[in-house]
Amino acid sequence: MHTETHTGLESPRGNWWKPAHKAEKVWVGIAFAWCMVLFAMMPLWHWKGGQNPSGIRRRVEPTAFFARTEEFIKQYKVGDDRGMPIVQPPAGADVYLTAMAFQWRPILKLQKGAQYTLHLSSLDVNHGFSLFPINVNFQVVPGYDYGLRVRPNASGDFRIMCNEFCGIGHHTMVGRVIVDDAPAVATTAATTTTVTTTVTTTGGVR
Numbered sequence: 001m002h003t004e005t006h007t008g009l010e011s012p013r014g015n016w017w018k019p020a021h022k023a024e025k026v027w028v029g030i031a032f033a034w035c036m037v038l039f040a041m042m043p044l045w046h047w048k049g050g051q052n053p054s055g056i057r058r059r060v061e062p063t064a065f066f067a068r069t070e071e072f073i074k075q076y077k078v079g080d081d082r083g084m085p086i087v088q089p090p091a092g093a094d095v096y097l098t099a100m101a102f103q104w105r106p107i108l109k110l111q112k113g114a115q116y117t118l119h120l121s122s123l124d125v126n127h128g129f130s131l132f133p134i135n136v137n138f139q140v141v142p143g144y145d146y147g148l149r150v151r152p153n154a155s156g157d158f159r160i161m162c163n164e165f166c167g168i169g170h171h172t173m174v175g176r177v178i179v180d181d182a183p184a185v186a187t188t189a190a191t192t193t194t195v196t197t198t199v200t201t202t203g204g205v206r
């Protein structure tokens with residue numbers, strides 16, 4: 001029976017500890033140095049990597065953003081698809097896209113090679129803007145207006161899939177972006193097949 005009491009403040013008896021092997025010390029050193037590199041990368045990547053949203057980012061009342069979207073629709077509407085307005089803004093315009101359970105409003109008609117400021121926000125919960133089949137992802141957060149500078153460099157009829165679970169109709173939340181070829185006079189040798197944006201990640205401020 002073990003009757004001896006031990007305070008825990010004293011080392012136990014016996015050869016219970018020996019100094020770390022040199023290889024282990026080296027390994028801990030490498031791991032620590034790498035931790036510091038990764039730690040430094042966080043602020044560095046924000047400024048140098050173009051990883052965080054570099055466009056406009058500000059707070060907005062969801063109702064105000066929705067009103068602005070409706071104004072945008074009224075201004076540039078060119079048609080509709082089963083009740084969803086199709087909106088064709090001029091090059092350089094501020095474009096408004098509202099996410100809500102469970103739709104993306106409106107349908108956007110953009111021109112290849114033209115630059116736009118795409119404003120994204122949500123009326124209710126977090127949604128995920130994911131341009132299919134192109135690899136563009138962005139988190140759409142209620143209360144924030146993200147103004148992304150985008151320049152479509154591929155024409156086509158794209159879908160916006162919601163990639164953030166937002167409720168029972170999440171899987172039906174599909175929007176549409178139509179990119180027309182630039183007018184013949186302004187053709188460029190476009191060889192890439194991706195849409196460039198200033199941002200391609202999820203995240204940002206909450």
Ligand code: CUA
Nearest residue numbers: 162164166170
């Ligand atoms: Cu919206 Cu999932």
